[in-house]
Amino acid sequence: MNAAHAHDAHHDEHPRGISRWLFTTNHKDIGRLYIGFSVIMFLVGGVLAMLIRTELLRPTLMIPPEIYNQIITVHGLVMVFAAVMPATTGLANYLIPMMIGAPDMALPRLNNWGFWLLPPAALLLVMPFFLMLFGIGNGAIDTGWTMYAPLSVQGGMGVDFAIFAIYLMAMSSLLSSINVIVTIFNMRAPGMSMMKMPVFVWSWLITAFLLIAVFPPLVAGVTMLFADRHFGTHFFNAAGGGDPVLWEHLFWFFGHPEVYILLLPTAGILPHILSTFSRKPIYGYKAQVYSFWAIGALSVVVWAHHMFTSGMPVGAQLYFMYSTMAISIPVAILFFCWFATIWQGSMTFETPMLFALGYIVLFGVGGLTGLVLSDAVADQQYHNSYFLVAHFHYALFGGPVMGIIAATYYYLPKITGRMFNETVGKWHFWQTMVGFNLTFIPQFFLGIAGMPRRIPDYALQFAHLNMLSSIGAYILGSAQLLLVYNLIQVMRGVGKKATAQVWEGARGLEFTVPSPPPYHTFETQPVVQ
Amino acid sequence: MSARKVLALLSGSGLGAWAVPQAAYARYPWEFPTPVTPIAKETLWVHNIFLGFISIVFVVVLSVMLYSLFFHRKSRGVKPANFTAPRTKLQFALSIIPFLILAFVDYVVMGIPAYHAVLASANTRSGAKMVVKVTGMQWKWQYQYPGLHIKYYSTISTPQAQIHDLARKNPHFLRQVNHPLVLPVNEKIRVILMSKDVIHSWWVPAFGVKEDSIPGFLRETWLKIDKPGVYRGQCAELCGVGHAFMPVVVDAVSDDQFKQWVGQEQARERAQKAEEAAATSVTYTEAQLVARGQKVFTGNCAACHQPSGMGIPGTFPPISAGHPFSAAPAMIAKLRSRGFITPAGRIVEGPVANHIGIVLDGIAGTPMPAFGSSLSNLDIASVITFERNSFGNHTGDVIQPAQVQAARAAAQKP
Numbered sequence: 001m002n003a004a005h006a007h008d009a010h011h012d013e014h015p016r017g018i019s020r021w022l023f024t025t026n027h028k029d030i031g032r033l034y035i036g037f038s039v040i041m042f043l044v045g046g047v048l049a050m051l052i053r054t055e056l057l058r059p060t061l062m063i064p065p066e067i068y069n070q071i072i073t074v075h076g077l078v079m080v081f082a083a084v085m086p087a088t089t090g091l092a093n094y095l096i097p098m099m100i101g102a103p104d105m106a107l108p109r110l111n112n113w114g115f116w117l118l119p120p121a122a123l124l125l126v127m128p129f130f131l132m133l134f135g136i137g138n139g140a141i142d143t144g145w146t147m148y149a150p151l152s153v154q155g156g157m158g159v160d161f162a163i164f165a166i167y168l169m170a171m172s173s174l175l176s177s178i179n180v181i182v183t184i185f186n187m188r189a190p191g192m193s194m195m196k197m198p199v200f201v202w203s204w205l206i207t208a209f210l211l212i213a214v215f216p217p218l219v220a221g222v223t224m225l226f227a228d229r230h231f232g233t234h235f236f237n238a239a240g241g242g243d244p245v246l247w248e249h250l251f252w253f254f255g256h257p258e259v260y261i262l263l264l265p266t267a268g269i270l271p272h273i274l275s276t277f278s279r280k281p282i283y284g285y286k287a288q289v290y291s292f293w294a295i296g297a298l299s300v301v302v303w304a305h306h307m308f309t310s311g312m313p314v315g316a317q318l319y320f321m322y323s324t325m326a327i328s329i330p331v332a333i334l335f336f337c338w339f340a341t342i343w344q345g346s347m348t349f350e351t352p353m354l355f356a357l358g359y360i361v362l363f364g365v366g367g368l369t370g371l372v373l374s375d376a377v378a379d380q381q382y383h384n385s386y387f388l389v390a391h392f393h394y395a396l397f398g399g400p401v402m403g404i405i406a407a408t409y410y411y412l413p414k415i416t417g418r419m420f421n422e423t424v425g426k427w428h429f430w431q432t433m434v435g436f437n438l439t440f441i442p443q444f445f446l447g448i449a450g451m452p453r454r455i456p457d458y459a460l461q462f463a464h465l466n467m468l469s470s471i472g473a474y475i476l477g478s479a480q481l482l483l484v485y486n487l488i489q490v491m492r493g494v495g496k497k498a499t500a501q502v503w504e505g506a507r508g509l510e511f512t513v514p515s516p517p518p519y520h521t522f523e524t525q526p527v528v529q
Numbered sequence: 530m531s532a533r534k535v536l537a538l539l540s541g542s543g544l545g546a547w548a549v550p551q552a553a554y555a556r557y558p559w560e561f562p563t564p565v566t567p568i569a570k571e572t573l574w575v576h577n578i579f580l581g582f583i584s585i586v587f588v589v590v591l592s593v594m595l596y597s598l599f600f601h602r603k604s605r606g607v608k609p610a611n612f613t614a615p616r617t618k619l620q621f622a623l624s625i626i627p628f629l630i631l632a633f634v635d636y637v638v639m640g641i642p643a644y645h646a647v648l649a650s651a652n653t654r655s656g657a658k659m660v661v662k663v664t665g666m667q668w669k670w671q672y673q674y675p676g677l678h679i680k681y682y683s684t685i686s687t688p689q690a691q692i693h694d695l696a697r698k699n700p701h702f703l704r705q706v707n708h709p710l711v712l713p714v715n716e717k718i719r720v721i722l723m724s725k726d727v728i729h730s731w732w733v734p735a736f737g738v739k740e741d742s743i744p745g746f747l748r749e750t751w752l753k754i755d756k757p758g759v760y761r762g763q764c765a766e767l768c769g770v771g772h773a774f775m776p777v778v779v780d781a782v783s784d785d786q787f788k789q790w791v792g793q794e795q796a797r798e799r800a801q802k803a804e805e806a807a808a809t810s811v812t813y814t815e816a817q818l819v820a821r822g823q824k825v826f827t828g829n830c831a832a833c834h835q836p837s838g839m840g841i842p843g844t845f846p847p848i849s850a851g852h853p854f855s856a857a858p859a860m861i862a863k864l865r866s867r868g869f870i871t872p873a874g875r876i877v878e879g880p881v882a883n884h885i886g887i888v889l890d891g892i893a894g895t896p897m898p899a900f901g902s903s904l905s906n907l908d909i910a911s912v913i914t915f916e917r918n919s920f921g922n923h924t925g926d927v928i929q930p931a932q933v934q935a936a937r938a939a940a941q942k943p
Contacts, residue, residue, distance in 0.1 A: 059703075064770075066770045066844055154727060156856075244728055280610060318647055336624065339593060344607070345609045380740070381572055384730065452764070
């Protein structure tokens, strides 16, 4: 081992300063870039969320409606495309080669390009805000992240900026997905058959296939939108033979699988964390892998359950309702396996474990309320109400974001070689749980009482619950600063040195290399028994 | 901070508003709105079963987890087990049971009532006594009774002062309109939805109905309200800056009252038509026109051009002359060709004829809609007179309904 490292030492040389990061083809550097970018955008999206909750604190107009619409839209787009997706892609880049015993990703230059498309995309999304301050244009996209035509045809130049941001982000996602698939198929260590791959690697394989399947329809859709806006076509204009509902189909054909694109990688990392801290092997490996396949397959055939109020024929309503219900089975299998993994374990509750358990509880609420939403007629009550807003925040914050935070704490000592401050981590967890539930439980009731989403001002009967929700949001938002504190501390080199295994119960190839791992790992591939 | 300041802060921050909704609703705000149509009753029933089911699942599963978290911990000296799958056939069979229960609940407990509700909700035609056409537009609703020759617009009537916290809020803040949809109870009504511009969604929670109104297409739903009363809801699909300000108010009345209302409404429309017809031969004073124009402006123009007449920078031009305005080049070009903006980008009072043209026909390719079909000659003359003599504009122009009529007639000619 030592001899091998001495021999490889010259490989560790890399440019210093900014050019190291600009030109890097190293999967660990690129992984870190993705995660850092994601943290920054998570804070940007979070600040926008705080503005939303401040406007909704009480029934009056503080932020003008046209600005409010921009804030909610950019909050959604930033969180989905620039915070959660880069975070899971970063984890994939950092972890997959180490988990399968490969020296790097299969296509390192493409990997670099994939990342560096993202910062310009994020800039395109938020730049119109600043241009507006200088009197150019009328601000960012203001149509909601769903960009329903013809409202998006009518919108200002912010919509064009968002369209180009989507081009860049789609390109970036396609490149990284291709890279993940090629790496997994070709670069596994000898002896690591497909069914011996870590669960996280499996979950990303399915995610990558989903991304390749569903991003092209969205890109086609926004191209049609762009043509409608500027070249006089009528794809979404009924007066010219088009159909506004066509946009809804194109968008949700992408948009529903997108939910699983966000979710699956974190559902893949969860068993690793649960198993580590219960000191017990993962339960139901095959069942989880097959469930991932089932979820991936079902996710592309249920999209129109987002459109139950758009006037679909009876047959379509029934089909999309029943097919949506079917997803509950593989998701329930995942939950079953998670519980069975911790059952009769020898558990300890370090920060990553707390976030993993929080994930199960919050995502559980998101999943169960999703089941309620699948009813095509009852959905008329929930659709576009705050019930829906609460549901998808439980599903997307409770699932992916909690999972990403759990994974971040889990791998932080591995990546930086330093243990983070456990007390701050625990505070972060409890404050997040209290803040999150206080923010979103009232929103279920608001939706049931009849408050629609995307309104800057509301009727008086919604006042108390909105105030509670806003207070919760402030607690939730400020909690995330504790994460930032922990990240800065370990990056400054504060904290106990981490061992190679980091956590007592950790298994897997990534825990056989030192913490932090050398610049290149597994140049000689390990043999998996 | 003095106690008075704290009190002021609390009352200002909405806690003070506690008393208002309590008095107005006398119900807890988190209650499901009382259903008054067959569909709403069906969905409430499904909603209750399902919320009950998921609550039980949540509590049971959480208890299992908490049990495990409490008993299977290292600090209790537990030696971890190492099973990774069901070990016996019995265990395998037992582990399948939860999924069978879930499938049963999905497709039987929930699936069958849902199937019935989908079919019932789609049956808009059989037994329908009446048709109402609902047209969504930025940002108001038009209600039309095709058989009864009644047609009117329903716009929000909450004053801007209440929205901006300058006045005490009405209990029905943001959910009050100038002209509610009036429907008879106990009759099946087929509702046809259309849109003039973007997608809107017509939602009254107590009816259990939310249906999109989509430009260029017809959508339908139905109601059979079983209790007289005023039911309130609002647009549920983001439709631009006025999305929060297009409430739906339905006044459900008895059959007799409805007939009476129809009579009044028809008489009102006749009177209005007569007034409009006569208006072209009457010469109004500036004061009369300005007074009427202010009301028209508040109901139709203020959502975009703002009650101050200052518009919204970059989006909606000011009415007040002398102010700078920049927007997309296409919009600026259209304003310039009509003589309403200087090359330096300042709004000016353009020619009267162009002003009438803009209000009548709108400006294609911009958010400015055509008011020719929704406003009368008198209304248009009033609002233009008002605009040209308010917000710091003092052109002194007085536009008579006859001029608007003449503009309409000119537009009719090939």
